[in-house]
Amino acid sequence: MRYLVLWACAAAGLGCDAVTPPDTSAIQAAYQREASSGSQLHSENLRIVDATCNPAKDDRFLCQVTFFSTDDATQRLYFDVVAAAWNGERWELKSGLCRR
Numbered sequence: 001m002r003y004l005v006l007w008a009c010a011a012a013g014l015g016c017d018a019v020t021p022p023d024t025s026a027i028q029a030a031y032q033r034e035a036s037s038g039s040q041l042h043s044e045n046l047r048i049v050d051a052t053c054n055p056a057k058d059d060r061f062l063c064q065v066t067f068f069s070t071d072d073a074t075q076r077l078y079f080d081v082v083a084a085a086w087n088g089e090r091w092e093l094k095s096g097l098c099r100r
Contacts (some may be wrong), residue, residue, distance in 0.1 A: 007044075016054075017084045019059045021053035021054075021055065021061050022048060022051065022053060022061060022063065022081070022084045022086075023051065023054070023089045024048050024049070024051045024065075026084075026090075026091045027048055027051050027063060027065060027082065027084060027091065027093070028047070028048045029090070029091070030084060030090070030091040030092055030093045031046065031048065031093060031097055033090075033092075034093060036067065043069060043071075045069045045070040045071045046067055046068075046069055046097070047067060047068055047069070047070060048065050048066070048067045049066050049067060049068065049077070050065065050066040051063045051064070051065045051066075053063050056083070058085075059085060059086040060083060060084065060085045060086075060094070061083070061085075062081055062082075062083055062084075063081065063082050063083075063084055063096075064080075064081055065079070065080055065081070065082055065096070065097070066078070066079055067079075067080070072091050076084030080096050080097055081096055082094075082095065082097055083095040083096060
């Protein structure tokens with residue numbers, strides 16, 4: 001998706017240096033990658049259902065996320081703020097959720 005936006009931006013002759021905020025699926029994917037780090041706080045059953053991001057600085061964003069655990073029979077919603085950073089290839093979580 002990001003590459004499509006950059007291509008369209010370049011085709012229109014607009015400045016394409018700005019990083020667009022991560023969406024829900026990008027934050028979920030970054031969270032899932034954290035499992036490989038062996039974090040004790042990581043839950044395979046955490047599902048992010050919404051994310052609203054505001055720019056911080058240097059390709060970093062602060063995002064309010066809404067999530068639930070599929071282990072919870074009531075699937076009650078929880079909220080957290082995560083710091084996400086674009087590393088040039090993909091999004092990484094810098095704090096929040098399993099990065100405490």
